[in-house]
Amino acid sequence: MTGDPPRSTDSTRAPTVEVIDSRRLTGPNIHTRSPGAIIELRLGAGAKVEQFIARWRAAIGHGLATLGWTAQLHVRRFEDLEGRCGVELMCSAAVDRLYAATELNEWAVAQAELERGAEGAGCQVSEHASGAEAVGSDAALERLAAVAASEQDDRRGVLELIAAAEARGVPWLLDDAEFSLGYFGGSVSWPLARLPGPASVEWSQLRAGPVALITGTNGKTTTTRLLARIASKQGLRVGNTSTDGLYVHERLVETGDWTGPGGARAVLRNPEINLALLESARGGLLRRGAGVHGCRVAVITNVARDHLGEYGVFDLQAMAAAKGIVATIADPDGRIVLGADCAAVVAWSRGRELPAPIVWFSTDADNETLRRALAGGGEVWTVVDRQIVRLQGDGSWPLCRIEELPLSFGGAARHNIANALAAAAAARGLGIADEAIIAALQEFGAKPQDNPGRARMWTRSREGSERVSLLLDFAHNLAGLQAMAELVRGLGKPAQLCVGMAGDRSDADLRTIGAALTRFEPRRVILREQQAYLRGRERGVVPPLLEQGLRDAGYTGEIIHAADEVSSLEAALAGANPDELIVLLVHTEREQVGAWLSRHGWTTS
Incomplete structure (x- = not known):
């Protein structure tokens, strides 16, 4: 056994029970801190959900008793984006029988559907649990006992x-x-x-060591990179993961998305470092669970409507719970750093028993959540008189002015001020001195290699003293677009906007994103394909949907289309007015764009 059972395919007839996904959860997860097997289902119209869940409980209970196992069962109900009833069914299991537990869970689902009297009625299970004998009798459990014994033998001890x-x-x-x-x-x-x-x-x-987990819809990569710089100023040897790669001492050692458990293991087994900063993305947390079982500091920057519809997450409440996994495993003597400007994060935290104290941060010193935390003796981070400040009780500790932060663009980039607050609060939770925090805040972002792909400004001289500026950023969802639009408006320059979006969003979501582009107040918009991120779409489909959203929102300016990022930049430069700002969003073709910028005499500030 080398992987999870494959995802099922659609039946030729509408299934009463459709298996969307069946997988192992190897670490703390949205249901519990224990590993286990989870199956995501859609139930057909008219299905009696509670009766089906009761039959599943009875079936898996019989299976567990036959196999001599004990387990906790967890159920989560939801409605998907198409209004269909969905349910997640989880069975906890020891780490030496997770594959067998996954098959047992599938068997129980199929058994529950058989007992409904529909002879399977289109219920789809993996090849391991299919077949009349396997689904319909205890012969399946005898085979699963052999599977479990083999798995346990492979992991003996x-x-x-x-x-x-x-x-x-x-x-x-x-x-x-x-x-x-x-x-x-x-x-x-x-x-x-x-x-x-x-x-x-x-x-x-053998030794333990400090670990920080950083998650959120937006800002987690910048926060992680800045926290790595802060820790380096303290003299710590840092390993960190991100969606861009694996870093040791702030040097990229392996490209790729390392935000799952594999990235965590690569850092934590590295003898060269003594601090792990692990960016934890939604996909890894939901697919496998957290890559570690505890952490000194957990950070949740924010939660926004992005990537809904995967792994049973269809609303902000469920997304907040998914991101909240990192907070549930914080050490009691550690800290949980939460963004108070995010209503979904605040709502998720209310009435919840968390293992460590919460440290809130907000760019607004009058934020209600901050005021309540202060009144209760808590620690908060905010901006007072344009200074980064730590507050607790009657005490106030100013660190530096926001104009001193290269990331802040003189204070115009409010989202990066929030990222700085998150990183500083996390650093404090790791025991790092204020002097190291200040030194890093005043330095990070001044060089292009500090934060590649995020809010990087380039300039180029043209005839005479005329200059054109170029702002590159990875903004790819509504919250990110809003933050960048605020920055662009704050810079006070007329702008051309170059943007493309991945194809794994609904038509409605793409039109909504198109409408949000009007917040940039652009003179002209250049829409392009995301060639490497069509994700099931045909070429030429996504840009017209973005254009429709723009027009429906009342945009009357010029809209043109380009094939890729470089082509969009060429078109923008050819039509640029004096002292204009070109904004390139979702900067994914970095090597091609970097080579183009070098050839055409652009420099970064």
């Missing part, structure tokens, strides 16, 4: 090592090839086929 480690407060990591104890230089790894017994482990040589 894992549970004993985990129990011994947790009894000693030693962290552990597990994947399909290796098991490790401890972090960083105090870490030791073994192949699963050659695990030692607990008595053979040199426990005195």
Whole structure:
């Protein structure tokens, strides 16, 4: 067994129960801190949901009893974007039988549908749980017992090592090839086929180490990079992950999206570092769960309507719960840093018992959540008299003026001020001194390599003293577009807007994004294809939907189309007026754009 059961395909007839996804959760997740198996379903019109869930509970209970297992069951109901009834069913399981637990969960779903008397009625399960004998009788459970025994044999000794480690407060990591104890230089790894017994482990040589988890719809990459700079100023050896790659000492060592559990393991097993800053994206948290079982600091910058419709998340409340996974595993002596400007994050936190104190941040010192936290003796970070300030009780500790932050564009980039507050609050939670925080805030963002792809300004001289400016940013959702539009308006220059969007959004969402582009008040808009992110769309489909949104929102300016990022820049420059700002959003073709800028004499400030 090398992976999860494959996703099912549509039946030729409308299924009563449709399996959307079935997978392992290897770490703390949206349901619980325990690993387990989860299955996402859609139930047909007229389905009796509660009766089906009761049959699933009975079936999986019978399966668990037959196999001699114990488990916790979790159920989450929702309505998808098409108004269909959906449900997630989770069964907790030990880490040495997650594949078998996934098949058991599928078997129980199929059994529940059979017991409805519909002979499966289109219920779709994986190849491991399909077939009349496997679905309809306890012969399936006999086979699953053999599957579980094989899986446990492959991971023999894992549970004993985990129990011994947790009894000693030693962290552990597990994947399909290796098991490790401890972090960083105090870490030791073994192949699963050659695990030692607990008595053979040199426990005195193993060490834990500080970990920070950073998540949010927007700002998590900038916050993580800035926090890495702060930690470096403190003299710490930092490893951090992001959607762009894996970094050690702020140097890119591996490109790609490393925001899942694999990225966490790569950093935590690296002996060169002593602090892990792990950007944790929605996809990894929902697909597998958190990559670690605890952290010193958890950061949630914000939650916005982006990537809804995947892994059973269809509204802001569920998205906040998904991002909130990182907060539920914070150490009791650690900190949970939350963005008070995000109503969804505030609502999620209310009445929730979290394991560590909350530190709120907001660019608005009069924010109601901040005022309540201060009244209760909490620590908050905000802006007072244009200074980054830490407040607690009657105490106030100013750090530096926002104009001193290169990221802030003189204070116009409010979203980056919020990112600075989040990073500073997280640094404080890691025990980093104010002097290191100030030094990094005053430095980070001054060089293009500090924060590639995020709010980077370039300029080029033309005839005489005329200059044209170019602003590059990765804004790709409504919240990100709003933040960048605020920055562009604050710069006070007429603008041309070059933008493209990935194809994995609905027509309605693309039109809504198009309408949001009017906030930039652009003189001209150049719409382009995202060639590498068509994601199921045909070429030529997405830009017209964006244009329709613009026109429906009342935009009367010029709109033209381009094939890619470089072509859109060429068109913008050819038609640029004196002292105009060109804005390029969703900057994904970095190498091509960088080469083009170099050839045409652009310089970065």
